Amino acid sequence: MKTLLKVIGPVLLGSTLLSTPILAETPPNMLVVGFSMNNILTLDPAAITGKETVQVLTNIYDNLVALNAVNRSQVDPQLAESWTISDDNTAITFKLRSGATFASGNPVTSTDVVWSFKRLMKLNLAQASFLKTHGFSAANADASFTAPDDQTVVVKLPKKVDPQIIVQTLGIVGPGSILDSKAVMQHDKGGDMGAAWLTNNSAGSGPFTLGQWQSNERVTLEQNPKYWGEKPGMRRIMMRHLAESQSQRLMLEKGDIDIAYSMSAADLKALEANKDVKIQTNGGSGFYYLAVSMKDEKFQKPKVREALRYLIDYQGLNDSVLPYFGRLRDRPIQTGLLGALPNAGYKLDVAKAKALLAEAGYPDGFSTTLRAISDVPFMSAATAIQATLAQAGIKAEIITGAGDQIYGAMRERKYELIVGRGGGGQLPHPDSNLRAIVYNPDNSDQAKLTNFQGWRTSFYDEKINKMVDEALIEGNKDKQLKNYQDIQSYYAEMVPAIQPFSEVVDSVGFRADIKGLELNPSWSTQLRTVKKER
Amino acid sequence: MGNERLSAFTRQAGTILATLVGLLILTFCIGRLMPVDPVRAIVGEEADQATYEMVAERIGANLPLYQQFVRYMNDLLHGDFGISIRTGQPVINDILHVMPATIELATFAILFGAGFGIPLGILAAVRRNQPVDHVIRFVTLIGHSMPIFWTGMIGLIVFYAVLDLVGGGGRISDYYIGLVPETTGFLLIDAILAGDWEVFWDAVNHLLLPASILGYSSMAYITRMTRSFMLDQLNQEYITTARVKGLSKGRTIWHHAFANIRVQLVTIVALAYGSLLEGAVLIETVFSWPGFGQYITNNMLIGDMNAVMTCVLLVGIIFIALNLLSDALYKIFDPRTR
Numbered sequence: 001m002k003t004l005l006k007v008i009g010p011v012l013l014g015s016t017l018l019s020t021p022i023l024a025e026t027p028p029n030m031l032v033v034g035f036s037m038n039n040i041l042t043l044d045p046a047a048i049t050g051k052e053t054v055q056v057l058t059n060i061y062d063n064l065v066a067l068n069a070v071n072r073s074q075v076d077p078q079l080a081e082s083w084t085i086s087d088d089n090t091a092i093t094f095k096l097r098s099g100a101t102f103a104s105g106n107p108v109t110s111t112d113v114v115w116s117f118k119r120l121m122k123l124n125l126a127q128a129s130f131l132k133t134h135g136f137s138a139a140n141a142d143a144s145f146t147a148p149d150d151q152t153v154v155v156k157l158p159k160k161v162d163p164q165i166i167v168q169t170l171g172i173v174g175p176g177s178i179l180d181s182k183a184v185m186q187h188d189k190g191g192d193m194g195a196a197w198l199t200n201n202s203a204g205s206g207p208f209t210l211g212q213w214q215s216n217e218r219v220t221l222e223q224n225p226k227y228w229g230e231k232p233g234m235r236r237i238m239m240r241h242l243a244e245s246q247s248q249r250l251m252l253e254k255g256d257i258d259i260a261y262s263m264s265a266a267d268l269k270a271l272e273a274n275k276d277v278k279i280q281t282n283g284g285s286g287f288y289y290l291a292v293s294m295k296d297e298k299f300q301k302p303k304v305r306e307a308l309r310y311l312i313d314y315q316g317l318n319d320s321v322l323p324y325f326g327r328l329r330d331r332p333i334q335t336g337l338l339g340a341l342p343n344a345g346y347k348l349d350v351a352k353a354k355a356l357l358a359e360a361g362y363p364d365g366f367s368t369t370l371r372a373i374s375d376v377p378f379m380s381a382a383t384a385i386q387a388t389l390a391q392a393g394i395k396a397e398i399i400t401g402a403g404d405q406i407y408g409a410m411r412e413r414k415y416e417l418i419v420g421r422g423g424g425g426q427l428p429h430p431d432s433n434l435r436a437i438v439y440n441p442d443n444s445d446q447a448k449l450t451n452f453q454g455w456r457t458s459f460y461d462e463k464i465n466k467m468v469d470e471a472l473i474e475g476n477k478d479k480q481l482k483n484y485q486d487i488q489s490y491y492a493e494m495v496p497a498i499q500p501f502s503e504v505v506d507s508v509g510f511r512a513d514i515k516g517l518e519l520n521p522s523w524s525t526q527l528r529t530v531k532k533e534r
Numbered sequence: 535m536g537n538e539r540l541s542a543f544t545r546q547a548g549t550i551l552a553t554l555v556g557l558l559i560l561t562f563c564i565g566r567l568m569p570v571d572p573v574r575a576i577v578g579e580e581a582d583q584a585t586y587e588m589v590a591e592r593i594g595a596n597l598p599l600y601q602q603f604v605r606y607m608n609d610l611l612h613g614d615f616g617i618s619i620r621t622g623q624p625v626i627n628d629i630l631h632v633m634p635a636t637i638e639l640a641t642f643a644i645l646f647g648a649g650f651g652i653p654l655g656i657l658a659a660v661r662r663n664q665p666v667d668h669v670i671r672f673v674t675l676i677g678h679s680m681p682i683f684w685t686g687m688i689g690l691i692v693f694y695a696v697l698d699l700v701g702g703g704g705r706i707s708d709y710y711i712g713l714v715p716e717t718t719g720f721l722l723i724d725a726i727l728a729g730d731w732e733v734f735w736d737a738v739n740h741l742l743l744p745a746s747i748l749g750y751s752s753m754a755y756i757t758r759m760t761r762s763f764m765l766d767q768l769n770q771e772y773i774t775t776a777r778v779k780g781l782s783k784g785r786t787i788w789h790h791a792f793a794n795i796r797v798q799l800v801t802i803v804a805l806a807y808g809s810l811l812e813g814a815v816l817i818e819t820v821f822s823w824p825g826f827g828q829y830i831t832n833n834m835l836i837g838d839m840n841a842v843m844t845c846v847l848l849v850g851i852i853f854i855a856l857n858l859l860s861d862a863l864y865k866i867f868d869p870r871t872r
Contacts, residue, residue: 026709027709049578126580132582220712243819243822244822251702254695404569405569450583
């Protein structure tokens, strides 16, 4: 016993007294970013899912074009210096910039670009869905993506759509990421086109290369010495898995991390008073919404759906539950996108809702269930909505659980009400919102179109499908804008299954001496421009 | 005699094997009955049905449950623990990476827990119902009943944010990452091997707080158990006899009473150590400690069964090994079992 004390005594003492003092700040040429990495399962651009991976890969891979962080509809050149759209709107020709190289030193050629797109379609993983929606497939990939010469890439549209949406899609991390075909194919294993290798290796031309990925621990990015563009401000970026918002806040306050990507509203609010820390909020992707299932006969009645529309306290929810995460929005197209109308201005109106319910044959309301994942802000939003529903006699029992339980029930079309988040929007085109939230090409159970929230809600309206399709192929910009405005008016009139009450915004905290950070609503925040002013 | 020993050995080995297989079947069933979908985790929310079915087929999730289990067991018997969905790496590599982090944490914690817990327990028993006993019981009651993630958070705020005595989350400060080559995976040992004392002390600095908090909660348990074992002994007649015979109080306590509870203490400490190895997930989350507890939990949450099954197998083996070890120590401490 005594010997044991003799051993641990000095260790305990020594570590507190002799250890080097903890530095109050991160090294000047290294940026430390903290967020929860629970959702990072791979770093292969073709296979990624969700925001966190995009945040990482946007610093490693370039695209042909980049989505502007401020003006959402604007597309900027990246590996392509220019592009032209054919007069008949059926093909896009990209001219590559000269002198761009991959981190390996290989030049970026049209062969790499075409190979990257074909790889995406042939692997047919998560990110392929962006292009599959517009008619691209593994079968037509060879014909759709061609390289007439080393500096030219031609994308032929297999289906009549607005070419602008394809240009924008190629600006998204994942479907548009350009890979070094030679470097990847050196690691081909049994025809997997480097999928296993790319899980934790990188082959891009971006400002940083992947140093190391330790699952649920950290991702390190090293400056790419062969980067073709302006030299990044940082030599190294250390991304740390900090699952707890509280830990992110403490470490940010202490200066042990420079940027915290995923803090809770409570911690962000607490940091407002700290002069060493700044908060930035910018647009995000998708909506917070209340959805009904059209399988339920109550909700098949338009009057009942309309009553629900007046039983949401839009202002109250956004003020109390959603600061830092959402901004009041009651239309199905996000602000800043083509044709987005101002809010319709729905308000909590219990008397009106009661009248509508009475007309529908439910003067005393009814009992139902309301699903929400057991996480902020969903639970608080569900509780608030439960309270306002009760005012009109609708008794909604809250069912809560993990993502798979809640959205799983929605995918199986077995639910009544749900408070959720979704509705596209990573792609800054109104079609992305509408196609996710209301479009439903086939309402049969066998169709299993689980990627359409319209299908999940069992909502089917032939007219709105047609309007969405027509708006997308309208070549005249003025007419297209009018089409999208008309869709929103029609959406307001016929009350579909999903009622948005907020559009997603993203908020991050960062040290006040960090300059040049600009949050990108499509999650592709570039850390290349970030510098430390000390 | 030889035969008897052999059959005893075979019997024990059979029991162990049956335990492990039972454990695997149970884990597999629970894991597959949980409403989580590994395929959905891979393909994401937006994927269509064609992609979903392709991936389901690739990982075998479309097969009936028993076929999945047979397939897993077959791979296992061929020494293949499979690939983790979460990391894309062979599960065995992942475990070799996360286990050292947890062993470091748990070892420091158990040193703390037993190092303080046993003497405090003895002191409390000897000074039964005196103020010092009340204080010890109060302190250990708190350690036992406070949620560990809360203690961890408060610890971080006080010792890291305010007093600046220890490091924050993670095993090491960012600027030291990658400075010493990963030889054993044990950061402290690697730092010593590389002769880099700065890294060593930084790692100790990060280890201290989570290990003490984890140690505090197991100390609470060890103290209470030690106290009750000791009280049991001190009330025995042989203690009174020893004192009457003229032995000093210290000698009676240490040579007689304590010597008799060593065996029970070994079991308690071994089991506490075992549960620290597998069950430190809350403290690992609060301190962003990339250990075994987090690994098994996160993989469970997405239904990554290759990883979960291997982890459970390992936990089973650890507990069986600790049991065998404490059996062996019994034989050393207790002459009657020889």
